[in-house]
Amino acid sequence: MIGSQLLFTKKWPPGAIQRCVHDPEVVLRVNYVLNEGTLLQVAGRYDALMLNPDKGKAIIIEFKGRKTWAPDEDFLQVALYAWLFRHKTGIFPNACVIYLEEDDPEIFYDAKILSDH
Numbered sequence: 001m002i003g004s005q006l007l008f009t010k011k012w013p014p015g016a017i018q019r020c021v022h023d024p025e026v027v028l029r030v031n032y033v034l035n036e037g038t039l040l041q042v043a044g045r046y047d048a049l050m051l052n053p054d055k056g057k058a059i060i061i062e063f064k065g066r067k068t069w070a071p072d073e074d075f076l077q078v079a080l081y082a083w084l085f086r087h088k089t090g091i092f093p094n095a096c097v098i099y100l101e102e103d104d105p106e107i108f109y110d111a112k113i114l115s116d117h
Contacts, residue, residue, distance in 0.1 A: 022049040028084035046081045049093075058093035060085060067101045075109065082114040 029043040048061035060081045064074065078095035086092040095109045 019053055020050055022051060024048050028081065028088055030084050030087045042080070042084065044077070044081045044084055046078075046085075049085075051091075056091055058085065058089075058091050060093050060095045062095070062097045064097060064099045065101060066099075069099065069102070071097075071107065074107070078109060079114050082109075082111070086115075 024047060025045055027043055027045045029041055032040045032042050046060045047063045051058045060078055062078050074097045078097060082093050082095055092111045092115045094111050095114060097107045099105045
Protein backbone atom coordinates (compact mmCIF):
# COMPACT_ATOMS: atom_id res chain seq x y z
CA MET A 1 0.00 0.00 0.00
CA ILE A 2 1.23 3.49 -0.71
CA GLY A 3 1.27 6.35 1.79
CA SER A 4 -2.21 7.85 1.62
CA GLN A 5 -3.90 4.46 1.26
CA LEU A 6 -2.09 3.20 4.35
CA LEU A 7 -2.95 6.35 6.28
CA PHE A 8 -6.67 5.95 5.69
CA THR A 9 -7.00 2.15 5.89
CA LYS A 10 -4.85 1.34 8.88
CA LYS A 11 -6.50 1.28 12.29
CA TRP A 12 -4.39 3.69 14.31
CA PRO A 13 -4.27 3.55 18.11
CA PRO A 14 -6.11 6.43 19.78
CA GLY A 15 -4.00 9.60 19.73
CA ALA A 16 -1.28 8.16 17.45
CA ILE A 17 -1.62 10.77 14.70
CA GLN A 18 -1.86 13.63 17.21
CA ARG A 19 1.43 12.43 18.75
CA CYS A 20 3.16 12.56 15.34
CA VAL A 21 1.70 15.62 13.59
CA HIS A 22 2.28 18.82 15.53
CA ASP A 23 0.84 22.31 15.30
CA PRO A 24 1.98 24.23 12.20
CA GLU A 25 3.59 27.66 12.25
CA VAL A 26 5.11 27.35 15.72
CA VAL A 27 7.76 29.93 16.65
CA LEU A 28 10.89 28.48 18.22
CA ARG A 29 13.09 30.87 20.25
CA VAL A 30 16.51 30.30 21.75
CA ASN A 31 18.70 32.73 23.67
CA TYR A 32 22.30 32.46 22.47
CA VAL A 33 25.30 34.14 24.11
CA LEU A 34 28.18 35.12 21.84
CA ASN A 35 31.79 34.67 23.02
CA GLU A 36 32.08 38.34 24.03
CA GLY A 37 28.90 38.06 26.11
CA THR A 38 26.33 39.59 23.77
CA LEU A 39 22.92 37.97 24.14
CA LEU A 40 21.02 37.17 20.96
CA GLN A 41 17.49 35.84 20.71
CA VAL A 42 17.27 33.60 17.65
CA ALA A 43 13.78 32.72 16.42
CA GLY A 44 12.12 30.99 13.50
CA ARG A 45 8.69 29.68 12.54
CA TYR A 46 8.54 26.33 10.74
CA ASP A 47 5.62 25.42 8.47
CA ALA A 48 5.09 21.82 9.64
CA LEU A 49 6.60 19.31 12.06
CA MET A 50 6.21 15.56 12.28
CA LEU A 51 7.68 13.68 15.23
CA ASN A 52 8.17 10.03 16.07
CA PRO A 53 8.42 10.28 19.86
CA ASP A 54 9.06 6.55 20.26
CA LYS A 55 12.22 6.74 18.11
CA GLY A 56 13.25 10.31 18.96
CA LYS A 57 13.11 11.35 15.29
CA ALA A 58 11.57 14.42 13.71
CA ILE A 59 11.25 16.17 10.36
CA ILE A 60 10.66 19.86 9.78
CA ILE A 61 8.79 20.66 6.57
CA GLU A 62 8.97 24.03 4.82
CA PHE A 63 6.59 24.84 1.96
CA LYS A 64 7.54 27.32 -0.77
CA GLY A 65 4.89 28.77 -3.07
CA ARG A 66 7.17 30.90 -5.22
CA LYS A 67 8.17 30.05 -8.79
CA THR A 68 11.87 30.83 -8.36
CA TRP A 69 14.12 28.50 -6.41
CA ALA A 70 16.52 29.78 -3.79
CA PRO A 71 18.01 26.50 -2.53
CA ASP A 72 20.89 28.10 -0.61
CA GLU A 73 18.56 30.43 1.29
CA ASP A 74 16.03 27.65 1.85
CA PHE A 75 18.74 25.33 3.17
CA LEU A 76 19.89 28.00 5.64
CA GLN A 77 16.29 28.54 6.73
CA VAL A 78 15.61 24.87 7.53
CA ALA A 79 19.10 24.48 9.06
CA LEU A 80 18.22 27.32 11.45
CA TYR A 81 14.89 25.68 12.32
CA ALA A 82 16.70 22.37 12.92
CA TRP A 83 19.22 24.10 15.22
CA LEU A 84 16.43 25.79 17.16
CA PHE A 85 14.50 22.52 17.46
CA ARG A 86 17.60 20.70 18.74
CA HIS A 87 18.15 23.37 21.40
CA LYS A 88 14.52 23.04 22.52
CA THR A 89 14.24 19.23 22.43
CA GLY A 90 17.67 17.62 22.15
CA ILE A 91 16.60 16.07 18.82
CA PHE A 92 18.31 17.16 15.60
CA PRO A 93 15.58 16.72 12.96
CA ASN A 94 15.67 15.97 9.27
CA ALA A 95 14.16 18.65 7.05
CA CYS A 96 12.32 18.84 3.75
CA VAL A 97 11.63 21.85 1.53
CA ILE A 98 8.63 21.37 -0.74
CA TYR A 99 8.32 23.70 -3.74
CA LEU A 100 4.62 23.81 -4.59
CA GLU A 101 5.16 25.36 -8.04
CA GLU A 102 7.81 22.91 -9.31
CA ASP A 103 7.67 19.61 -11.22
CA ASP A 104 10.31 18.01 -8.96
CA PRO A 105 9.14 19.64 -5.77
CA GLU A 106 11.09 18.37 -2.79
CA ILE A 107 14.58 18.55 -1.36
CA PHE A 108 15.31 16.36 1.66
CA TYR A 109 18.08 17.22 4.15
CA ASP A 110 19.36 14.57 6.51
CA ALA A 111 19.87 15.60 10.15
CA LYS A 112 23.62 14.87 9.80
CA ILE A 113 23.97 17.36 6.92
CA LEU A 114 22.03 19.98 8.86
CA SER A 115 24.05 19.49 12.05
CA ASP A 116 27.32 20.00 10.17
CA HIS A 117 26.35 23.55 9.15
